[in-house]
Amino acid sequence: MNLKQMKYFVTIADEGSISAAARVLHISQPPLSQQLHLLEEELRARLFVRGSRSVTLTDAGRLFYQHAQNILDLSERAVKDLQQFENENRGSLRIGMVSSSEVPYVLEKMFPFREKYPHIDFRIYEGNTYQLLDWMKEDRIELAFVRTPFADENYDCVFLEEETMAAVGKIQYFQDPEAPEISMASLAEMPLIIYRRWEAILNHSFREAGVPVPEYYCVCDDVRTSLAWADCGYGTAIVPASACAAIRPEGISVKCLADAQVKTRITLIQKKGAYLSDAAVKFRNNFQEQM
Numbered sequence: 001m002n003l004k005q006m007k008y009f010v011t012i013a014d015e016g017s018i019s020a021a022a023r024v025l026h027i028s029q030p031p032l033s034q035q036l037h038l039l040e041e042e043l044r045a046r047l048f049v050r051g052s053r054s055v056t057l058t059d060a061g062r063l064f065y066q067h068a069q070n071i072l073d074l075s076e077r078a079v080k081d082l083q084q085f086e087n088e089n090r091g092s093l094r095i096g097m098v099s100s101s102e103v104p105y106v107l108e109k110m111f112p113f114r115e116k117y118p119h120i121d122f123r124i125y126e127g128n129t130y131q132l133l134d135w136m137k138e139d140r141i142e143l144a145f146v147r148t149p150f151a152d153e154n155y156d157c158v159f160l161e162e163e164t165m166a167a168v169g170k171i172q173y174f175q176d177p178e179a180p181e182i183s184m185a186s187l188a189e190m191p192l193i194i195y196r197r198w199e200a201i202l203n204h205s206f207r208e209a210g211v212p213v214p215e216y217y218c219v220c221d222d223v224r225t226s227l228a229w230a231d232c233g234y235g236t237a238i239v240p241a242s243a244c245a246a247i248r249p250e251g252i253s254v255k256c257l258a259d260a261q262v263k264t265r266i267t268l269i270q271k272k273g274a275y276l277s278d279a280a281v282k283f284r285n286n287f288q289e290q291m
Contacts, residue, residue, distance in 0.1 A: 003075055005039045006068040008032055009047065013065050017054045070140055073123075077277070091279035096125040096132035096144030100223040100243040101266045106145065106160070109290040113283055120279045128197060128221055136271050142280040147240065148265045149201070158268040158288055165198075165262045166244055167255045168227065169236030174253050181258035184209035191217035191235030193226045198262070202238065205260040240264050 012021040018036070022029045040047050047061035057065060077094060113120075125135055129146040136144055136155075148159075171177045173190050188211050194202060196219050206213045217235045220226055223243050230237035231247055244254045268287060270276060276284070 001039055001042055003072065005035050006072055008035050009039060010065065010068050010072060012036065012048070012055060013057055013061065016056075070138060073140055090119045091277060092121050092123050093143070093277070093279045093283050094123045094125065094141045095280075095283070096127065096135060096141040096146070098129055098132065098145060098147055098223075099126065100147060100240050101145035103242045103245055103266075105242065106266060109287055110283075112290060113286040116286065117279075117282060120282070130197070136269070136274075139274070142274070142276055143268060143270050143284060146267055146269055148263075148267055150267075152267070152269070154272055155269040156272055158284075158291070160266045160268075160291075162263050162265050163241045164256045165238055165260065165264065166241040167236050167238055167257060168230045168244055168247060169253060170230070170233045171251055171253045173236050174255065177253045180255060182255040183258050184211045184260055187236070187238075187257065188212065188214040193218040193220070193229045193235045193237040195219075195223055195226055195239065196221050198238065201262055202260075205257070205262050208261065209259045242266075 008021070008025065011024055012018055012032070015021040015024055018033055019029055022032045025032065036047070043060075043064065045060040045064070046058050047064060048055040049058055073094070077092070125132065125141050125144075127135070129150050132141065132144040132146055133150065135141050167182050167187055167190075169190070174182065175186065184206055188206060192214060194216050199216070199219060203213045218226075218229055220229075223239050226237035226239050227243065227247050229235065231252065238257070241254075241256065247254075268284070270280070270284065
């Protein structure tokens with residue numbers, strides 16, 4: 001197999017049909033179908049279930065899609081890195097970001113880099129902290145903004161300021177909407193919306209406060225989902241305090257957790273001993289200068 005076949009396969013998967021992929025790739029449908037057939041023969045696996053108008057990935061296809069996408073990303077990176085030898089102020093930066101790191105005080109620290117190196121572009125990979133750590137191990141990304149706690153012994157870390165967790169919800173959920181804090185006991189009486197990776201930590205905080213662990217109304221994988229549900233009135237979300245900048249203030253109350261020992265930090269990481277492109281080195285150094 002070759003990179004062209006992988007690109008064809010990924011495009012078919014993304015577009016959902018061979019005809020749509022052919023239009024995107026600017027080739028006719030028969031040779032595209034032939035390349036897919038040759039790829040499946042070489043892999044000895046059926047990659048798609050063919051329908052009358054669309055195709056869907058098989059289990060084998062979904063597995064191969066991940067590998068093909070990684071290989072195409074690495075190929076693009078190789079080209080960009082080589083281009084940097086000719087012009088050190090050009091290139092692409094492959095960086096991971098958890099959704100709760102895309103807050104003003106982080107983005108503002110990135111702006112001087114944009115002004116200094118306008119021809120270095122960004123390739124953002126979004127996921128939770130553990131997904132980004134996995135992608136860094138696979139060399140899909142060079143740097144990442146993640147959140148503590150995580151096992152950091154294999155990473156060089158730039159820690160940002162420590163922050164508390166906050167309860168966010170419609171005013172009617174709170175007995176005292178004007179109070180700046182809320183106790184774990186009061187929190188336990190609400191329909192709670194939590195981020196899955198914080199479940200064990202919050203359980204411990206409730207027990208430490210002498211409060212039975214509540215039944216959580218919603219457990220999700222993204223702080224944006226937590227905030228969206230809270231904004232719609234489904235319950236009270238527990239999120240990092242800085243993430244609250246993304247919500248509408250009308251009819252919403254934000255309170256720090258009074259007796260919880262839960263703290264978190266946004267952290268810029270790189271894998272220890274890993275090669276960094278010139279763009280990644282420039283970004284890391286420039287970001288540290290803003291600290």
